[in-house]
Amino acid sequence: MQIPAQFDYVRASTIDNAIALLDKHGEEARVVAGGHSLLPMMKLRLARPEWLIDINDLFELDFILPEATRLRVGAMTRHSALLGSADVARLFPIVIDAERVIADPIVRNRGTIGGSLCQADPAEDLATVCDVLRAEAIVRGPGGGRILSMDEFHKGPYETSLAHNELLVEIRFPVRPRSGSAYEKVERRVGDWAVVAAGAAVSLAEDGTVDDVAIGLTAVGLDGTIDEAETVLRGQQPTEELFEEAGRLAAMASLPVADQRGPVDYKRHLADELTRRVLRRACERALAAQSTTTQEG
């Protein structure tokens, strides 16, 4: 079977130690967390780091911490932990929607949120989720920390703005009242990368109009959220007609390429169809959250 090329291995004992190791070994060092993206690429010899810095002992980066206005998630939090978290399910159902379709349960036992974001695969589901939830990435380097928006964090396919000696340590999700979110993916088979997926997060004003909305698409060549589709909804009462219009605009904005998962027109159709679906579900969830809030209030 396939075997990686030779490399040296070191296990980081603390965050500072990890950063020091990255600093010391330079550009040819790679961080390994779950390893489920990096190791297959190394086995195919598409990646050949000289050093692997294993951060699996950094248990301080494995946490899900709800606070009043935000949810803090450590970069080493495993997909399975996110999927099993009641706090995540309550605050951000989109994360559960996405986690259920990321790879498979065994891979999810190892893979981490930080690893997924740093791999920056264009078909990666959590990137879209973090985009629409307007998450922030907390990055640490030898000179201290930085807080990056997802736009700042992602630079393109397989590329982030992390310097070689920086480590993603945490992702912060802002909590908004009367909000709902959803994710839906079309895949050729369970466990496959997305043909296309869509995510949406909606916050409603007290009068039920859309206060804020974010729409993102996976695997269609877009980074960030789709402003032109969001605009039609802002300040409006959500309706099926507006979802359709948003879907149409999202599809127009998308830049899919043909591959084994499907031709361009099909992917564009999915961008439309899935955008409508996730908006519908996100609004339903926001309304449900609103009624819960009211009852609790």
Place this chain on the structure above:
Amino acid sequence: MTITEVHAPNPAAGDADRPIGYGRIQRKEDPRFVRGKGHYVDDIVLPGMLHGAILRSPVAHARLVSIDTSRALAHPGVVAVITGQDLLGLKLAWAPTLSADVQAVLVTDKVRFQGQEVAFVIAEDRYAARDALELIDVDYDVLTPVIDARHALDPGAPVIRDEIEGRTDNHIFDWEAGNAAETDAVFASADVIVKQEIVYPRSHPAPMETCGAVADFEPIEGALTLYETSQAPHAHRTLFAIVSGIPEHKIRIVSPDIGGGFGNKVGIYPGYILAVVGSIVTGRPVKWVEDRSENLMSTSFARDYIMQGEIAATKEGKILALRTNVLADHGAFNATAQPTKYPAGFFHIFTGSYDLEAAHCKVTGVYTNKAPGGVAYACSFRVTEAVLLVERMVDILARKLEMDPAELRLKNLIKPEQFPYKNKTGWEYDSGNYERALRLSMEMAGYDELRREQKEKRARGELMGIGISFFTETVGAGPRKHMDIVGLGMADGAELRIHPTGKAVVRISVQSQGQGHETTFAQIVAEEIGIPPEDIDVVHGDTDQTPFGLGTYGSRSTPVSGAAVALVARKVREKAKFIAAAMLETRPEDLEWEKGRWFVKGDPSVGKTMAEIAMGAHGTVTLPEGIDGNLDAEVTYDPPNLTFPFGAYICVVDIDPGTGHVKVRRFIAVDDCGTRINPMIIEGQVHGGLTDGVGMALMQFIEFDESGNNLGGSFMDYLIPTAMEVPNWETGFTVTPSPHHPIGAKGVGESATVGSPPAILNAVVDALAPLGVTHMDMPCTPARVWAAMQGRATPPI
């Protein structure tokens, strides 16, 4: 839903939970497997063993300009690097295929498919061997490849096999069956004719264990022991003798536990030969085990048939005739494993389960720049393709006639009283009761209720489909006078020895890859001579320990070796009668058999059990004239005909109209494989095949780009169903024994793989019928289903 077994309970069977003979018992092989003590090829470690790795071509068609192995040879741990030039010196650069062609073991002149074997590195460990592959420098002069079989015969198409003297095109064979003139005449006067091109895309068996070998050549004796993933160890031994020049008595092939075969492990691959060459060259054992990409890109593919189907019928729905022209893509070397007389395998059973007036098929085989193979993947020698063709054509006809597809089938199925039935292409179907099976499947499915539900859903714009397929298989090749593989007649042997204490060993020539031979064959012996299955060891997979035979593929183990085992047991039972008579001081004709013992007619208390007789045979009893002092026998079984299992399958699918995603909601399978030896194992065989059908129909195919790059070279892109894509199978059965088989059994290993794809595809097309869709080709991926929904022809594979 079940039907009572035809076999009456046997008074000597003992505890109903532990039948002595046929019935549900746990598998004898399972205790080792559940403890992780199975013993597969890659588990073998021999003293001093080296590891081999194959360098493969990154391009599909290229002249080989030069190979420089010096850097690889200098790599620490590397012992040898073998190239095509080295093999030319040994006269081993080309090896015969199973279809009267040759295949390059290592490239000498030209690369003919992506993934073809270019060089072989042998090193102290597998990591060093893998590293050294990158240090071999190869210069290729890339040529235009032939990828689309439709253009393989174009004038001016690049000639792939230009090493064959005088060859100017890519044509391999034309083969016909049936009567063309008669068929054309029926078509000329028919009320209704329907035509359709149907593509069965290229797929791959992809067993969980990839192919591999450990070769151990002992130079003093000149003896070769080869452990390999083989479904046919005896045939491999003969072929290795022919290829290598090592005398056959000096070759021992051991096929240990095999992690699934499905046809993938029938052929002899270059890797096996290279392991042998490596062992001869280095004087040490050499292991070679392919990785998953190598498996998917270079070993036997399956299908790849482009079929032009035409069906003729009366307007009342009486099917009259069927004809088809097929373009068969055989890849770069004709390496299909099939009986010599039948270059298209048993495709000419494409008349299916229907009583026709005429039929004709013509198959044209061509070379392309793709991996060689063809007959592999549980296809019963191309019956998969045949069943897809006829079952799609019948469904398309039903649409044209606005008839229910079940009703159309019921109207045309061969009737029970017509068996043995001679079809129009030369087959004699042994037995069947087709209507009973189809009606049972409809009853289990609640067919009428499903159609009502579908009507309601259609009114709401929902896409629900119900698909039917009725198949007849032809399995258990020979007879040997008609069927051979590279000259070896398709027969199988069995030897049975009863030890003095009444325990038995049966040795068989077929090789299990998970089918449960160690259990099933013990049960056949148990049924015949009344020794409990746990007291019978089944030995297989080692040519030094088992009688000659052609091996396990084409669902032939039970039809052929199963018959051999039943007959050898009867031989022993008959011999036991003579010994018992001597022991009881009576005449053999005065004895009567009940399971496990001979007793004196009219006096059941006076008798001898098999154990007592075995002790007698080996002991001091004075034996009758002509009876040897043992209780052993051997048999080689030459089947008088194949067996014809059949079944009726119904599939229910739901399609997401917004995405084209297909969900298989239910699958009902009624199988008839004649006498049932172990219902649990039969059910398992059916379940596995149904899952293959879901894979084939919905996701599994090997695609190439126009440069000949294999796009299905890993499990990331060659998709195999998981537990999430398949439903809880609903199985039922009928029993129509084979009249010519000693125990009435038919094969079942491939029935479901053969029968299920059309049921699923028919269901998908049925679901899409309100959108005007009359056909789409597999696989029904979301993108392809959506394209069909838009009224587009599905893109050719």
Place this chain on the structure above:
Amino acid sequence: MQISMTVNGDEITREIEPRVLLVHFIRDDLRLTGTHWGCDTSNCGTCVVLMDGVPVKSCTVLAAMADGRAITTVEGLASGTTLDPVQQGFMEEHGLQCGFCTPGMMLTARALLDQNPHPDDTEIREAISGQICRCTGYATIVRSVKWAADHPAVEEIAGEEVPA
């Protein structure tokens, strides 16, 4: 480099190359060949072992990453001659044919039952959805796991009686 771990309850220490995959370490160094491999892309799950009780694909874990952890392979499922109910279930319900994916399937089933003693069909199917079986069509694997759930080992029953 030197690594130490617990494998099926035994402490082991070995010298390895950092790039050695856990599956190769288990098979080649420890000669525990019940763990198999079937792909290179962590799609097939044939190589599943338990690491600190959690199923992982050992073809995509470095042996070095398992340093200090506890590994359970199929050889560690039975206690002495007593089979784990999962092993018994696979035999009772014909949850295996060629036996190649079986060790991984059984380990996942064991981990599932440890978390969820009475899973329904869907939960079982989801749990094994990262693992491919080419022989069984999965239904009998589902039945096997249910058999094991219905026939817990003595210590499991005792475990369940402890109030949460």
